[in-house]
Amino acid sequence: MAFLSAHFVAIVFYVLAVLAVAGGVGVITFKNPVHSALSLLGTFLMVAGLFVLRHAEFLGAVQLLVYAGGIMVLFLFVIMLVNVRRLSPDAAFLSRRAPLAVLSGVVFGALIAFGVLAGSLGHPGGGATALQMVQGHVMGNTEAVGWTLYRHFLVPFEIVSVVLLVAMIGAIIFGRKDAGLEGRGGRMEP
Amino acid sequence: MSLSQFIPFLPEIFLAVAGFAILLAGISLGKRGARGLSLLSLGSLAVTAILIWVVGRPVEGAHTILGGMLFVDTFAVYFKLLTMTASGIVLLMSAGYLERSDYSPGEFDALILFATLGMMIMASGANLVSLYVGLELMALSQYVLVGYFKLELKSNEGAVKYFVLGALSSGVLVYGISLLYGALGTLDLGAIRAALTASDTVNWTLNLGIILVGFGMLFKVAAVPFHVWTPDAYEGAPTPVTAFISVGPKAAAFAMFLRLFLGAFHPELAQWRIVMWIAAAATVIYGNIAALTQDNVKRMLAYSSIAHAGYALIGIVAGTAMGLWSVMVYMLIYTFMNLGAFGFVIMLETRGYAGERVGDYAGLAKRHPGAAAGMLIFMLSLAGIPPTAGFMGKLYVFSSAVQAGYIWLVVIAVVMSAVSLYYYFRIVVEMYLKDGDEDEPAPLVRDRWLDAMIGLCVFVTLFLGVYPAPVVGLAQSGVHALGLG
Incomplete structure (x- = not known):
């Protein structure tokens, strides 16, 4: 106990x-x-x-x-x-590549394990209170995330909004039905 | 963070707003107005370039803005202007192509602008988070553009392969970043460099993080063994998109590569150099050998672009100030000669996939001597024959490696350049020595904008071949921004 x-x-x-x-x-x-x-x-x-x-x-x-x-x-x-x-994948396709996939997976896993075990990880965040500090005052974790995200990481945050817009444009392009494109294969005209 | 810090960020803000505007304008125009929209997009790129020159230049020396997220330095300005030029040329080249296709130009142009915005962030990012977000913005736009001709099977195949492998490589990159953060407790490039300079012990977690970030970057520049997506994505994409992803995003990825490995990770040079040495040698060898057997010109140029990424990696292996500026010069030269070569593929592509087989070039010299001469110049330049720019680019990169003592790597690269002559000259032989014995030879597209852009690329390729000093000077002024003296 x-x-x-x-x-x-x-x-x-x-x-x-x-x-x-x-x-x-x-x-x-x-x-x-x-x-x-x-x-x-x-x-x-x-x-x-x-x-x-x-x-x-x-x-x-x-x-x-x-x-x-x-x-x-x-x-x-x-x-x-x-x-x-x-899901019934093509058995021949998988068995042909399986040894290579297992090998590369094992090598990659060993590399990661070696790197994490042999090195020393620091403690960047400190303890629990470090995740709740806002301008030197202990507040809540939500407040701390908000202050960091909207002040320090403002630029990446704004760019992510453009990233999401591009993702939406892509989804609409691939998802919509275009009048005039059906049945023509979208080929170039001579 | 005061409001005045936003002033050097104005070009990016303007470009984002312009992208939204083009997107809206494209909706109302539908499938018409490809040329108008291209001009509008080109105009917004021009205004962005002017804004960069007016407010985005490091007038009072290099510094960071907006909470240490972005650098304002000459290195960033160089790559921003380079990628924007590439995007502008692609916009003008694609206008006629989109007009002939059944696809609407609005989203196409907007996606090119958003990708350019991502590339600008990659060129100037001072924090691993902002660099990564810029990379994703560029990559996501690219995936959509590769699959833009959504009813073509090849376009779908290329987009799916590119997307799945790209997502995987992003995962590896982010995992490497997380290990770096775990080991150092910071994501700021300046702080990372300071921490690496201060510590003299070998930290394997840190090295693993650096190597994984390196793997992610090698994927983005299409280096062996992370190149498998390249031929399918290049072949399947609409040809102007292939031209675009082979130059702009590659230059931006090299900007981020240089910023990370010759900037932040430079103190650990001895640890990661061997990995880059192997990658550079393998890329140069594999890219050139695989290109030999290709009958599809787009696939051949895909392998050729893999090989060119290998040549540029040699400058990173050198790890010196000259290695840095030689890669910067190489990327500029490569941009113009590759765009020009793809311009001719677009020109021949009048029916379906005509112009993609090497045989389609047969007898071109008799029918269109001007076009054949232009293609000859780009093939000479890609192979690295003087007096073209390709020769000067290779000369600088190779001599930087010789100075750093990497003779064997240069020997491999020179031998492989000689091998590359074979496949570049297959097209030349087809054009000049074969008769086009088809009953219906593929006619050339008559498009003034395309002609003008190819003419520009011919001019730059020849001009930089005989007088590269201005570009070299510009690149050298960007060197001290990364602290390489």
């Missing part, structure tokens, strides 16, 4: 982390796309838990609202509309 209370945060962290990775593995192993999507939902929830554990409550809430709420619904809608019951 003493061990449990002394290492409570670490235990919760490892449980959440392992479940998050397991969810990620589930996404690519389940045959049914709905199961894959739900597995992804599990990963989103676990990551939200990790944010809360690190005292980034605002990020945790946003993770729940945007990813688990919005993006997940979008995924399920697409799966329903496209109506794929079962």
Whole structure:
């Protein structure tokens, strides 16, 4: 019991982390796309838990609202509309490339593990209070994120709005039905 | 952050607003008005360039603005003007092409302008976050542009491959950035450089972060082994888009590459140099060898652009002040000669995909001697034969590597330049020595704007071949901005 209370945060962290990775593995192993999507939902929830554990409550809430709420619904809608019951990839295609894929995955994983384990990570944020400081006063995590985002990172924030506009333009270009283009293959005229 | 700090940012603000305006104007015009919209977009690029010259120049020395997010220095001005020139040429080249197609020009021109905005941010970013956001703005616009001819199967294929691999590489890049932040606690380029200079111990987390950022950048410049998207994306995209993504975004990616690796990560040069050495050698060898067997001109030029990224990487391996300015000069020369070569592909592309096979060039010299002579100049320049600009560009890059002691890399590059002569001259042989024995030879597109842009590229390619001093001077003035003396 003493061990449990002394290492409570670490235990919760490892449980959440392992479940998050397991969810990620589930996404690519389940045959049914709905199961894959739900597995992804599990990963989103676990990551939200990790944010809360690190005292980034605002990020945790946003993770729940945007990813688990919005993006997940979008995924399920697409799966329903496209109506794929079962993904049956070309077996020959996968088996031919499987050894190479596994090899590069293992090499990349080993590289990451070596880099993270052999090096020393600093503690850029400091402790829990550092995530709640606004102009030298302890306020809330939401306020702190707001102050950083809208003051220090104002320029990237504004550019991201243009990025989203471009994404919308792209979605509309590919999604709309153009009168006059159907049946002609869009070929150049002589 | 005071209001006066926004003044050097005015060119970017203006370009964004102009992009919105072009988008709205395009909706009301529909499929008409391709030329008018191109002129309007060109005008807004011109106003942006004037604004850069008036308020965006580092009059009182290099400094950062807006909370350390953007640099105001000559390096940024050089690459901003270079990418804007490339976008302007592409806008004029594409006007007639869009007119002949069934696709509306409004979104096309607006996306080119938004991509240009992203490239300007990449050229001036002083923080990993602003650099990354600029990169994504450019990349997302590119994905849409590659798939713009959405009813063409090849265009779809190229866009999907480019998007999936591009998203993967962005993930690798961001993971590298997160490791850097974990190791150093800062995203500011100046602070990163200071921290790296101060510490003398080898931190493997840090090095892994630098290498992963390097992988992301190698993808964006299409270097081996991160090049697999290039031939399909280049072949599938509408030809003016291929011309665009082969020059502007490549120059912007090299600007970010230089800013990161010869600026912020320069103190760790000994750690990452070997990776860049291998990438440069592999890129030069693979790009040139793979281009030999291509029968499609767009695919051949795709492999050729991979090889040219390899030549430019040699300047980064050198890691000296000369290496830096030689890459800057090389990117400018490459922009003009590659745009010119693609201009001829557009010119021959009158029916479907005609003009994409090497055989379509047969007998061009008899029918259109002027066009054949122009194409000859670009092929000579891409191969690096004097007195064209391509020779001067290679000369500077290679001599910077020789000075830094990388003789073997230069030997590989020179041998591979000789190999490249074979595939560039296949087109020349087709044009001059073969008879076009088709019953119906592909006629050339008569388009004054295209002619004028190709003429401009011919002029710059020849002018810089005999008198490169002005551009070299401009590039050298950008060197001290990165602290390379």
